[in-house]
Amino acid sequence: MNGVVLSGLHAGMSLAQVTPGPLTPTPGQPTTTTTGGEFPTLLLTTLIWVTLAAALVIIFMPERTAEQRGRIRLMALAGTTVPVLMAIGGLNYQINQEGSGGFSYVFEEKHQWITAFSVHSNYHLGVDGVSLPLLLLSTVLFVVAVLASWRNERRVRLYFVLLLVLETGVNGFFCSLDYVLLFLFYEVELVPMFLLIAIWGGPRRMHAAWKFLIFMLTSSALLLAAILLLAFKGGAGSFDFDQLNTGLHLSAGIATAGFWLTFISFAIKLPVVPLHTWLPDAHVEASTPVSVILAGILLKLGGYGMLRVVLGAFPDAAKRYSLAIVALAVVSAIWGTLAALAQDDLKRLVAYGSIGHMAIVLLAVGAQSSIALNGAVLQMVAHGFITGLLFLLVGTVYDRTRTRSISRLGGLAWQMPRLTAIWVFAGLASLGLPFLAGFVAEFMVFTGAFPTHRFATVVVMASIAITTGYLLWMLQRVFFGPAKEAYERLRDASTLELFYLVPMVVAVTIFGVVPGRIMPVINNGVATLVARLSGSV
């Protein structure tokens, strides 16, 4: 484990050596100065709370007639669109900013919030290269989820209120730079997601919702325990990242306990085998848009937590136990993809596939090299878009055929060529076809992990082969082969569907073809982490 490539410079060089042209992020350490003060710094506050404000408005809107329900939908769409524009604006600013040097957190806001027991907690928001891409992913997927829910006529008001509150929680989590605030947002998503599964889900929705809830509450409880431990036994007198995530010297016992508490907490969320059992149930029973949010965004809370909290606050313990992390990644990758191979339900297949894909993020967390962590962030974004796309596509098939059983489907390509094209695209993206987002990310993780964990990397790479297998086999059985009579009169993609599917396709392509535009931004955030891991900050 001590051979981990920890120098940002070294990692940057190896990146330049092994990747094609556009992939050349600027290596280097972040500067410690923040550019926060120079901006109108309400950007993140607005981004987070605007969705809650929209939810509060919707609570008071009537929903009796179709026209009134239409207004609620428009309000929800407006509420989710504003954050997208702000996230794109923020990212774009950061990309253009790149020439002028590194940064740690931008758009920072910091106000005193709670002081109790002489430990301070701040309302501290800010984003860096790790959170900004995820913020973009989250805001975009929520718009997509709203559009994908357009035809829902059941309890429309409650539905959109819950969805918007959920978005506040998720966006807040990505922007929090204080552990109390982070935890607060981490739990905000709990009850809305429970109800979204329980009310609009499939036949076994209650079972799935309870399972989700118990797992997530356990995850939260472990996280809270770790946070209290860190704040009170760490001796920093603060819950703020500025104190806790910057070179705090913890005693070995505290660091070990904190590491395992947070690691297990986020391993439940990610999820990591054997803590993954909530995921297939929740994803299968949830309605299509809710599955998109679950797989596309909620799993990323786990991945982000791994990077920001597990590596950020307990770097030494993370280094010590890196072999355990890598071993779990290997188990998850093989288990998830093999299980996906065995599924007959399309949704279950995608759900188990997610476990395999998130295992690659975990491999990077174990490898802890700059290039692998860069890949992990990109992998989360790529997986968010690709899996979101796959769940939407499963929804389109289910809407038309009322079944998700692969063995009962077949020959759909003849009835719905346009949707089939998008299916094939999504399938290829998911298995990591070059020039699509997933390839770049996985390639970077493997490159970064190989020097230190050769065997593990090879095994995880083998799981990619299994991924290729189950995806192609699924595509072949569902779309090709002889057309079935039962599915003769299926409609192809509607305008509304294309309206939310095509932008996802475009996003996946952009991230795959020109990752060089965003990699420097990601690398800037990762460099801080790597510097922390190498002990130089």
Add this chain to the structure above:
Amino acid sequence: MSHPSPFAAAVDLIPEGILLLGALVCGSLAVVHRRVPAPVYRGLSALTLVAAAGSSLVYLRGLPTSPSNPGYVAWSEGLVVDRYSIFFVPVLCAFTLMTVLASAPVAQRIRPHVGEYHALLLTATLGAVLLASAREMIAFYVALELLSISLYILVGISKTEPRSSEAAFKYLVYGAAASAVLLYGLALLYGLTGRTDLVGVAHGLGSSSAAAALALTLVIAGLTFKLGAVPLHQWVPDVYEGATAPVAGFIATLSKAAGFAILLRVVVTTFPVARSTWLAVIALAAALSMVLGNVVALAQSRMKRLLAYSSIGQAGFILVGVVAYPPDQQGVAAVLFYLFTYGIVVLGVFAAVAHVEGSGAGEEIDDYRGLSRRSPIAAAALAVGMVSLIGIPPTIGFFAKLFVFEAAVQAGYAWLVLLALAMTVVSAAYYLRVLRVMYVDAGDQDAAPLPWPPRVTLAAIAVGGLAALALGAAVQPLFALAGGAAGPLTVR
């Protein structure tokens, strides 16, 4: 500071005097004129409570603030007026006010005795307020009995209902036993030291001894009756179920808060010598209450029984804060913060329950099916209240638990916090079951919507729900307030 004549001493007890006056007016009116409508009593009680709460703030001016002399000693040195007792006056009055407002839907059940009902609410409040300012064992015991006896009658006020009488009887029997235990402990203390004032007892005890440990164990055990905590918790489910919902809420908040008020004062002022003993006793009570309350609540099928076990569990969570009594007053502040926020939220929940039961919808949890459609306001308030009771952010319940846990971790009770966290996860299962029944289960589609709650009750329901949701925005000032109130209990 004390006054030479009893007349001047009365100035020290203006809020208590107002409460007594209000109780007397309500009680006499009920005797003189049987047909006075309920709103008159409601108005009288509300006026009394607001006046009492307001007048208590007068004492804040000129209050001694030195650590060695944190307040006035009043009434033959039986009572003390300090920031701690002044904090409790408005808080307890607010609890009673919400109970008064929540009582409108059950007016039918208490109709023949509506005057006595309000008078007893006020005498119970008087007992609770006195309990918070007792600094001497006789005053302590008298105040406790005033509170208890008022509550016994309130529980049994629907005389024609066997369940109500049964509950009152059980409450009385358990209460008498608890009083005996407590009295035994107090008598031992007097025997050991020859003093009745808490500070004097502390001096008299000197070093720790087996007799002192026994005495304090008995006192704490006797007080757990008021807290609704293990070991004297057995009455809670039966009494909550037999009493009307507002009275159950009253017991869950006012009586519990008063119990914690005196518990803190006793253990902090009287037992610095045997600290490790009482910490161990309370830690045990906290752990057992959390486990028993939260686990048994899972199996309940009736709403008020569920809330009863929840209240046992909550008492356990609050006790975690009592255990975590660090060298400064912040552990006490965490407890005070918890008591206040928990009280407001729980009273909102009970107001909603009173509305549902008063509309004849039933008392089983399954009767709440489809409540989100039948009474959106009550369902929303209950939902928010339940989420707050679990302690899920951003509701105020989260901050209350956070402070208590922080205090406990700082005081080195990490194991208790881990247990509390585990029990929080368990508690979510039954709290969210209520949410599920109201929002997910469709229930009988033809069931008629419930009538709109009476306006006063609507106010109580809304205050509870909004407090759970919005008080989180004012966490820091509220905590600072609790911190100030905890000042007089600082260990020196």
